[in-house]
Amino acid sequence: MVKVCKTILCSLFSAFFAIFSVSCSVSKPSEVETTVASTSDEQTTESTASKATDDVVPTKPESYNYLLIKQDSDDITARLDKIISDKKYKGTTYLKIGNDFEYLNANGDANADKHMTNSIDTCYYAGSVTKQFTAAAVIKLCEDNKLSLSDTIDKFFPSCKSGDKITVRNLLTMTSGIKNYVKRDNETDGVIVLNPEIEAEISKDNSENENKNAILNWIFKQDLSFEPDSEFMYSDSNYYLLGEIIEKASGESYEKYLEENIFKPLGMNSSSFEPNEKTAVSYQGTNSNDTLLYSGVGYSSMGLISNISDLLKWVDGLLDGEVLSEDSLEQMFTPYKENYAMGFYVYGNKLSHTGRTEDYNSMLSFTKDKSEIFVSLSNYAYSDSAYIYRLFKNSLKNYLN
Numbered sequence: 001m002v003k004v005c006k007t008i009l010c011s012l013f014s015a016f017f018a019i020f021s022v023s024c025s026v027s028k029p030s031e032v033e034t035t036v037a038s039t040s041d042e043q044t045t046e047s048t049a050s051k052a053t054d055d056v057v058p059t060k061p062e063s064y065n066y067l068l069i070k071q072d073s074d075d076i077t078a079r080l081d082k083i084i085s086d087k088k089y090k091g092t093t094y095l096k097i098g099n100d101f102e103y104l105n106a107n108g109d110a111n112a113d114k115h116m117t118n119s120i121d122t123c124y125y126a127g128s129v130t131k132q133f134t135a136a137a138v139i140k141l142c143e144d145n146k147l148s149l150s151d152t153i154d155k156f157f158p159s160c161k162s163g164d165k166i167t168v169r170n171l172l173t174m175t176s177g178i179k180n181y182v183k184r185d186n187e188t189d190g191v192i193v194l195n196p197e198i199e200a201e202i203s204k205d206n207s208e209n210e211n212k213n214a215i216l217n218w219i220f221k222q223d224l225s226f227e228p229d230s231e232f233m234y235s236d237s238n239y240y241l242l243g244e245i246i247e248k249a250s251g252e253s254y255e256k257y258l259e260e261n262i263f264k265p266l267g268m269n270s271s272s273f274e275p276n277e278k279t280a281v282s283y284q285g286t287n288s289n290d291t292l293l294y295s296g297v298g299y300s301s302m303g304l305i306s307n308i309s310d311l312l313k314w315v316d317g318l319l320d321g322e323v324l325s326e327d328s329l330e331q332m333f334t335p336y337k338e339n340y341a342m343g344f345y346v347y348g349n350k351l352s353h354t355g356r357t358e359d360y361n362s363m364l365s366f367t368k369d370k371s372e373i374f375v376s377l378s379n380y381a382y383s384d385s386a387y388i389y390r391l392f393k394n395s396l397k398n399y400l401n
Helices: 004-018 066-071 073-086 127-143 168-172 208-221 236-250 254-266 308-319 326-333 385-395
Strands: 091-097 101-107 109-111 345-347 350-357 360-367 372-378
Touching (some): 066 073, 066 101, 091 308, 127 326, 127 350, 127 360, 236 254, 308 372, 360 385, 372 385
Antiparallel strands (some): 091 101, 350 360, 360 372
16 A cells, blocks of 8 residues: 555655745634635734634535546646745645645745755644644553553542542543643634743743643642533643653653654654754744743643654554554544544544644644545744635535535
């Protein structure tokens, strides 16, 4: 079986230069065909990235006329290029429809001072796309009998309020009632920031453990918003705690566990939790500081740094059973409340999640049969990967059966 990532590495690199021109508060998911308001010339988003944390997935299965898409591939590519150009999207974007249409566009600077442009190899902070990796690591530990989804978290955190009521499954499905250590609601106009009570304890000069302890201490002191398993509430704190559980259950650091059990086996050699020479720097940002990027702050909730090539390897490896068993995948992909499963929003055959960390934003969406894959990563505060996805999908609606 020819994998998507191999297609990218072999055929798409040449097409990238010869065909695809390179331009030098989580809320409930909305339908793809929703009419989108036009934006100003200076913004990709409708309102300063306020929509960037919306997952955008269809409410019913889709079927495309793949033959017609193949015949019109040049025209479709030109239209997608125009969307990127018109909305001044800065970042790297990939779309696959069926087996015969692939689109790749890289636009903007990865590092203007070093004259580096964004490309398929450019790495970006992926934000909450991190959560699906954390979920997979937890489930893998369950497969190895080092953990159980029914374990209550007082086993790992004796000082956590109501820890005897909250299970690992509750953390994975966002049904724990634990309050969020970051703010994502309307009070922040869609910009994600640390809870002010925590921010005072966080420092760029702190060690990773010092910042982590400040966040964990805050989480453990909070009262629950509701009884565990009774409601859904998106809270990054759930997946932050899962990182610690992975460390306690595996006996090694969260980062090392992912590297040894996911990144290396899948050949994801550019993925990590520390920036390197390939990591895009943010520019024209809206935020006065980069607190969420400090060591230990993003962690297992939003700390992943990756690129298009590696995320395609992840999709291939996950769906082809190279990470988890078939039974475990079914468990991971089954929505619980509010269409949230474990690290994904799920609607029918499609799994999706967006991410935003300071000036970076991302989206990864794919169908279980890999008939559609969308990945977009940006280092520009005014870019919105979810919005670009909506526009792409609108441009393809005439090809639906």
